[in-house]
Amino acid sequence: MLDLRNHLSGKDKYLFGCLLLMFIAVISVAFIIGGSDDFDIARREILLRRIGHEILLQSGDSTSRVLPVKKMAENEYQLSFENAFTFQPDLLVNTTQRLLAKDPLAHDYVVNVVNCANASVTYGYAVSKNKKDDIVTCIGRTQPIGCYLINIKFKPRGIIAAKDGYFLGGLLFLGLVGFVFLRPAKRRKALPDSRHTDLFTLGSMSFDAEKRKLMINGMTIDLTKTETRVLRIFALSPNETIERSRLQKEIWENEGVIVGRSLDVFISKLRKKLELDPNIKIDVIRGKGYKLEIGA
Secondary structure (H helix, E strand, C coil): CHHHHHHHHHHHHHHHHHHHHHHHHHHHHHHHHHHHHHHHHHHHHHHHHHHHHHHHHHCCCCCCCECCCEEEECCEEEECECCCECCCHHHHHHHHHHHHCCCCCCCCEEEEEEECCCCCEEEEEEECCCHHHCECCCCCCCCCCECEEEEEEECCCHHHHHHHHHHHHHHHHHHHHHHHHHCCCCCCCCCCCHHHHCEEEECCEEEECCCCEEEECCEEEECCHHHHHHHHHHHHCCCCEEEHHHHHHHHHHHHCCCCCCHHHHHHHHHHHHHCCCCCEEEEEECCCEEEEEECC
């Protein structure tokens, strides 16, 4: 019982340690992902301001300000400007593609240039990671000077995927915890108890198969390895006939050689060592084998 408790205690400590390490790992990944997202988003806003700066330079304005980038939604940003300006659609497309290529999360996005006066879309286009899905029209037509807002909406692949990865990681962790604690315990095959399989009472004698000894009235009789193996087979089935072929097979088969008269020799030796108790004897059952008879 004590060994079993110690075994369970060790197993519990092992499981607890593994789960604790996994929990720490998941939390660490969450912080890494979170930190990476914050950095990439801050970097994206700088790139957006750079887009506004180059648009003003292309329109001939090198003095007015690009106003602070406004975050309209989770993946949507708005560029606004201090003064009115003009823009060329082809330059706008090339500028956004060149600068946003530096953003690892900006694979797909839609750009709309909105007129401040009536909120109508003056010009728009879509850029995709797969170039054949790009939608770019009306290139080469210079737009009139006016007040414009530039809205850029990103496909929520990068940021959401990172969050989904954290969420899925948490689900996998919880699933593993559930599997460990809720799965049916696998039954272990019961191991033989040496106290029952290696220690026998034969009449007034005690037979210790592990120590290869016979004991009676304070006397100890040593047995050879082979004598012990033969006697153990008899002790497991007292008063039952054991076939000669079975004895030969179990005792000598692993050694690769079975000598017909060897069994008779060891039986004879065992008889002499057992004769201290007249109620114990090994009888020959003609045509069958041997029997260990234990009298009352």
